[in-house]
Amino acid sequence: MxxxxxxxxxxxxxxxxxxxxxxxxxxxxxxxxxxxxxxxxxxxxxxxxxxxxxxxxxxxxxxxxxxxxxxxxxxxxxLKQMKLATDLQISRENLARMKGETVSVEEARAEISTFARLHRDGCLNFASRYGGQIAAEIGADAAAAIAAIDKYMRLHLEETATSSVPFVGGGDGE
Incomplete structure (x- = not known):
């Protein structure tokens, strides 16, 4: 058959x-x-x-x-191996956060903003703080030197204010 x-x-x-x-x-x-x-x-x-x-x-x-x-x-x-690798990475990040080795994005942005504000204030006070000394050193009128330095410092700050900073305010760096 x-x-x-x-x-x-x-x-x-x-x-x-x-x-x-x-x-x-x-x-x-x-x-x-x-x-x-x-x-x-x-x-x-x-x-x-x-x-x-x-x-x-x-x-x-x-x-x-x-x-x-x-x-x-x-x-x-x-799949089990990939899950274990992911869990390990999460555990490492949590441990680093608990040890204080890392900071959150919000904390970093707040610190950057604080530093930028301090820098801006320092630039705005530069003319009145050092203008008299600069004028004396170069032999110029103190009031005119302070006014010129202040004018150009403000112009510089306006120019830098329009440039984008990728890591502050949700720019392209995320």
Whole structure:
């Protein structure tokens, strides 16, 4: 009695192609973890079985005698590894914050604004504070020197006020 012609591989041939036992593949089919590669005649599609097997593989439960995970497997184990790496990064950032090694963006912006305000005030007071000494040093009229220095200092501050600072006020540096 001749066997009917199959469109795909037998379970035994598919298991051999994947590199697992026939019973392991039968269990995966029975549990519903491998269903897309099963053809209507019950045979297994040779082109998709390895990819489907790898996508449903839980490498963390693989036996110790397997030398390496199946190539191309991006299943549960890789996702678990990525989650652990993310959790580790979050823990490191929280620890650095608790130790005071980092500051929040809001705190940094507040400190930058305070420094900028102090610098601006210092620039505005520069002419009245040092103008007389500068005028005496160069032999000029003190009032005229103070007025000229004040005029150009204010012009400079107006020019710098229009330039954008990326890390203050939600600019492009975020």
């Amino acid at each position: 001749a066997a009917a012609k199959r469109a795909g591989l037998s379970i035994r041939a598919a298991a051999k192609k994947i590199g697992i036992t026939e019973n392991a593949l039968r269990e995966r089919i029975k549990s519903g973890r491998v269903v897309k590669s099963i053809l209507p005649d019950g045979s297994i599609n040779a082109a998709t079985i390895v990819e489907e097997y790898n996508s449903t593989l839980d490498v963390s439960k693989a036996r110790a005698n397997r030398s390496a995970p199946v190539p191309g497997a991006v299943g549960f184990a890789r």
